[in-house]
Amino acid sequence: MGGDDAPQAIITGTERAISLDPSITPILVGDEGKIRPFIKPNSPLRDVRIHHTTDMVASDDIPSQALRSGKNSSMRLAIDMVKDGEADAVVSAGNSGALMIMALMVLRTIEGIDRPALAAFFPTMHGRCCMLDLGANIECSATNLVQFAVMGDTFFRVTADADPSASYKPSIGLLNIGEEEQKGSASIRDAAAILSNPEINMNYYGFVEGSDFPMGVVDIVVSDGFSGNIALKTAEGTSRLIGTLIRQSFKATLFAKLGYMFASQSFKNLRNKMNPQNYNGAVLLGLNGIVVKSHGSANPKGFANAIKVASDMHRNHFMDDVKKGIARSLKAIDMAQEQKNKTS
């Protein structure tokens, strides 16, 4: 059981998740002696199953080492439980790199998926958008990008608050440095050709720029892991910069302080909209199992949100749905390859 404020934040977050959705059955994995004292007699977790281990992956462990020496760590045991069908998903606030490499090695990728991708939600003008990959893959082929689009499409639908069986097709954009057809790398342009194929049955929008997705132009933004990580972090950094400047503005003069008193209620909505805790829960997509990464500094609200992401994915059959999408994409990828062979 990892995270900056473990086990307190994890336990309180899990209690919060159960109170919002009593159908969830949590299993806590970690040091029972350290966990138990935080569970009060009237807690909804009083009868929780604790899978005991004193081993753990530290936040500064090198991922490859954690993989070799962490076979009895709480992180590894939790992933093993997903592999063995004892658990439906793993949610961790621990070491990101270790979680990614352990989950990949233990669960392996779904047949038809070459590389897993890290996905998360961003706030936008019209709600939120899902972006992937956020850093699992530095360089990506056209096929990788198409697979990310398929996974993002399914992920968006199963975690949307709307009925996932409904006919809404989320719109998908490829992150690029211009909207024109000839922009970007060959991988991006080839991916665009495949995603435009009606056979793949997705709502492909076209290229989107860094300035477009905060405005809510598309539901899903697909990119290689390098650019996606830069975009995610730049959006976070810019939000933090402006947030700090706003606070300074409201403190600058007596008039501004008075202004804050009047406007504070309205600004609460803005803070709520931009609050990272509401978007907590990055997902490693493409593995034979559901793996959700909570931010290490997530508070109980944020951790509960990460559990909700895992629970939505399981309840709405993410795994079955994504496999169907992959089958459709393989056909479109083959057709694009044939087309290419013909023209060359």
Added chain:
Amino acid sequence: MGGDDAPQAIITGTERAISLDPSITPILVGDEGKIRPFIKPNSPLRDVRIHHTTDMVASDDIPSQALRSGKNSSMRLAIDMVKDGEADAVVSAGNSGALMIMALMVLRTIEGIDRPALAAFFPTMHGRCCMLDLGANIECSATNLVQFAVMGDTFFRVTADADPSASYKPSIGLLNIGEEEQKGSASIRDAAAILSNPEINMNYYGFVEGSDFPMGVVDIVVSDGFSGNIALKTAEGTSRLIGTLIRQSFKATLFAKLGYMFASQSFKNLRNKMNPQNYNGAVLLGLNGIVVKSHGSANPKGFANAIKVASDMHRNHFMDDVKKGIARSLKAIDMAQEQKNKTS
């Protein structure tokens, strides 16, 4: 003479630039019949030289076509004047792609520079930072990145309001998806090794993430043109999103409107800090001549700022200074290559 609001915004912007710095001698290139009526009898531009041509590059012209067929366009004639030594710099609010390709073909790169880079300033917590490349080069080698660092270093020093002859060494970061040594592509890691060499005599900070540069961690952010463009546009889009949400918050209730009345003066500083017009003037660095690209939608204040960038570069001997930097970098690049040959 291009731009969304030409020639009016260009002329008013140029007047503004001269009133701020009377040592500037502008030459206007474009259709004299269209320009002249906007110059009032008492304008500081009343005796301006107008290099007349009715040809122009349209904003939607394809750059390669503009290069072939635009030999008498105002853009081309202005670049030719820099080549022929008749002008010290070209400032254009026209078609970006056409400006980049025309300037590259006419002026060519400085000896020792393989590829030009597009650079601009961003607002940060502590002032501003310069970022390059912003889209001229999708893929970059380690040598490209090192050359961008050298050009960024010189550009920052000559355009800083401080005395450029002073000993301040701007700090330089390489944009990456983590701060650890092993992160990122081989090009980035090799560039880091070269920039760390004392021979190159620059203040290399290390890797920076998208979340770091808005906080003002470094003066100069170096990246490939794809990631740099994504970062620039994401910062712009996020600012626009939050700006819109702030305006909505202030209009949400009667109390919030009252709050705005009290706080508006303090918020003016915030708006001023984040105003893109104050950062207008992207520069195409690495050519045998000074080329500044104003945003097409720049207002007179923004256009005057772009002229100031060109004038600072000329007055503070950007061209001589950058050539010295390149000479030092070649030595560091050679040493890194030797080191690599030894270890392999």
